[in-house]
Amino acid sequence: MTTRIVPSVLPADFSRLGEEVRLLEKAGVDRIQWDVMDGRFVPNLTMGPDVIASVRPLVTLPFEAHLMVADPDRLLPRWLDAGCGMVIVHAEAAGHLHRTLGDIRERGGSAGVALNPATPASAVEHVLDLVDLVLVMTVNPGFGGQRYLPSMAAKIRRVRELVDATGRDIEVEVDGGISPDTIGSASAAGARTFCAGSALFADRDAIGERVAELRRLAAEARR
């Protein structure tokens, strides 16, 4: 199982988004996460599919859309058309999670399901056959730069058990407050994909070094 470092673009300079995604690609990240917020599911607003599509030709890195929206079925094809090979929907938002995940796959995408801190691991139990990734939120969604919730370790462990029992290589991703101080705990609990925003953008001149450091710390902490 590969360690993947996936930057969130939230702390990027949106007036120079093209340069920012190129910088991330040069830094050796594995994928880019687009944090899509609609002002309803979370109290914040970010980007739509046209913004993502505008930078898609500039890099070859895979994109994932982390949809923090109240109605993930609306616009679903648009995220795929914008070049997000992976679309992640929140279990709390999808009225018919099973159908939505199947829909993403039928349209040729990879499907992910995200869990808010208050949502139990069991919420993904009956949809695992339809997912390629489970994202455990380690902060309450809506903003970058929040503090990692160490109490999520038990849920990461449970998701890891559920995923391993399928025998499939479903990614277990964590998102929120990931830094050199916290990545070891998430890795020891069973996460292998790490979304990080503020920790990577803290020093724009050293993103590559920070990516390598996170990768090393995650590997060292593996069970």
Ligand SMILES: O=C(CO)[C@@H](O)[C@H](O)COP(=O)(O)O
């Ligand atoms: O989805 C979210 C927040 O809602 C995340 O992707 C964060 O934006 C990651 O940023 P840091 O917590 O690493 O600053």
Ligand SMILES: [Co+2]
């Ligand atoms: Co996110």
